[in-house]
Amino acid sequence: MKRPTLLHVAQKAGVSRATASLVVRGSSLVSAATRKRVEAAMVELGYVYNLGAAGMRASRSRTVGVIVPDLTNPFFAVLLAGIEAALETAGLAVVLANSNENVEKQNGFIRRMREHGVDGLIVCPAEGTEKALVEDAARWGMPLVQALRFVRDTVSDYAGTDYRGGMLEATNHLIALGHRRIAFINGNREHSGRTDRLEGFLAAMDGGGLEPLFVLELQLTHRAARAAALEIMHRPDPPTALICFNDVVGLGLHRGLCDLGVEIGRDVSLVGFDDVAEADLIRPALASVATEPFKVGQSAARLLLRRISEPDAEFRHEIEPTRFVLRRSCGPAPSQA
Amino acid sequence: MKRPTLLHVAQKAGVSRATASLVVRGSSLVSAATRKRVEAAMVELGYVYNLGAAGMRASRSRTVGVIVPDLTNPFFAVLLAGIEAALETAGLAVVLANSNENVEKQNGFIRRMREHGVDGLIVCPAEGTEKALVEDAARWGMPLVQALRFVRDTVSDYAGTDYRGGMLEATNHLIALGHRRIAFINGNREHSGRTDRLEGFLAAMDGGGLEPLFVLELQLTHRAARAAALEIMHRPDPPTALICFNDVVGLGLHRGLCDLGVEIGRDVSLVGFDDVAEADLIRPALASVATEPFKVGQSAARLLLRRISEPDAEFRHEIEPTRFVLRRSCGPAPSQA
DNA sequence: CTGAAAGCGCTTACAG
C-alpha cells in the first residue's frame, strides 16, 4: 500500500540509491544495461517520482504561481491557457489563484505561493496594486513577470497587449470616416490597461485636431452598457461615433442602441475592443480591435522561464500588437444637417 | 540571502525547533508568552513556512490537481473559478492542467500530479477517457472527483449539471408551443454531457408522442453552426424548431438563419443551452437553458474535500439543476399550410 | 560508471 521509494527501486534493481536517482533524472552517466534494470524495477513496483522531496533537496519545485484578477472573464481565461501551454511544455506546473481584483487576497496568495516554494510568479496585478509587489519580489529573489497590466513606476518583465496602439488605430479609422463627435466609453477599473487605452484614444484625437466629445466611465457589464445607451444618445450634442473599452461594453451598447431604434453603422458608429467571437455574430457585426491573449500568456511564460534561468538578464517588455477588424457597425459620419 | 528556517527562528526565540513548529501550526500546546516570542522572531527574520518540507513529513501537500479539457471555453473557465474559490477557502492550492481533449496528455498530467503529490484530483474527463482513469485512482488511493462529464460504468464522486433534465424541459416547452417537427443539433464530441442531452431530448419527444425530425452533429464552433443553417432549412421537410447542444451552436445558427432571411421565433424557433451572456444580447434574444458552472465547481471541490477527509464515505453524485430561460427566439409553431 | 554519507526543512512520537 505504501508508495515505493527510490530505495526500493534501487534494491530491486540491485544498485545504490544514487544510481537509481541518476536513472530517474535521465543522466548519461549510467550504463544502458543498468538503466534497463532500474527502469524495469520502477515499472514493476509502480514507482512514482516524488517531486516534493527532489525539489526540497534541489531547492526548486518545478511549479509556477499564476495570479489572475478574474477567471470568469474569458480574456484572462485565455491568457491563462497560453501561460499553461507554454509552461507545461517546459515541464512546469501552474499553481493557480484568482485575486478577484482584491489586493489583500493577492498578497495572501503570493505568500502562500512562497510557502509552496514556486520557482516564479506571473501576476496580472489586481486593481490598486502597489509598487511593493515588484519590490518585494526583487528582495525575495523571486522571479516575477507582470502580465496585461503593469504597476506604474516599477521595474520588471512584462507581457502585454498594445492597448494604446489598438485604440489609436481604431480612433484614426473613425476620424478617417469623417467622424468628429467621438466619445470614449471607458471602464471604471483603475489599472494600466485602462490608462493605456484612454491615452491611445486621446493621442488619435489630438493628432486629428479633435477634442474628445466626452469620456464616460461604466461598470464593465453588458447590463450597465446597455442601460447607458439612452443617456449617451440623449445628450444635447450626441456623438456620431462611440469607441468602447472592450467588447462587453460594445455588445451591451449595441443592444441598447438597437433598443432605442438607432441604426448602428449609419446613425452612429460603434467600435469594441478584444474581438470576442460574438462581435461577428450580432447584426450589424461589431467592429473591434483583436488582441491575442493566448500569445500574451505564452510570452509571459517565456519571459518567466528566462528570468528563472538568468536572474540577472535585462528586463524586457513584450507587447503583442493588435489588429483593427472593420465591420458593419462602422460607417461614414452622417452628413451634417 | 538564504531563506531562514524554523531552526533559525527557534534559535532567535530561544526555544527548540519542535516548539517553533508548534507555533507555526497554531497548536494550543504553547504558552502565550512563548508564542509571542516565536512570532516576533519569525517576523524579524522574514520567515516563510516551507510547505514542501512540511508536506513531505506529513505526507500531504495542501494541493489539488485540476484537469479541464479546454480552458478557452468560458464554461470550463467558470467551473474552474468555482473549484478554485471553494478550495482556496479550505486552504488548498490548485495545480492546473489543460488536457485539450487529449486522453494521453490527460494521463501525462495525472502522472505529473502524482509526482507533485497532490492530495486529490478533480477531472473533467477528456473525450474518450476510459474506465482506467477511475480504477487507477482507486488503486493508488488517490481521491478523485469527476466533474461535468462522467466516464460510463465507473464508480466515483461526481459533480455535474442536469443536462438531461434541461433538454427535457426545453423540448417540452417547444412541444407545448405546438411544434412537431423538432430537430436536435448536437455536438460531435463523445462524452457523457452529449449523451445526457440527447437522452433528455429523446425522452421529451417520446413523452409527446413525437419522432425526432432528425439529429445533426456539428463541430462546436460558431462558424460550423452558421454554415449549417442552409442545409437545415433546405431539407424537403424543414423543422419548425431547433434545439441546440449549446449556445455556441445556438448563436451560430441564429446568425446563419438571419443570413437566410428566416425570421427566428416565427418561421422557426431556436433554443440554445448554457445561457451565456450573449444569448440575451442578440435579437431576437436566444432562449436557452441556464446552467451554473460556478456552483458545479464548488460542489466538485466540496466532494473532493470530503473524500480526502473520509476516504471510505459512500460515493455521491451532485447534479445541479438547470433553468429554462424563455426568450423571443421561441414562438408558437407556424400554423400548418 | 557506482556507492556510502550527509543534508534539504520540516513533523512525529517519545521523554521529561
Next chain:
DNA sequence: CTGAAAGCGCTTACAG
C-alpha cells in the same frame, strides 16, 4: 508546556 532524536524521499558532492 518544551527538548533531543529519528525520519519523510530525494540529491549532492566525494570517493572509488
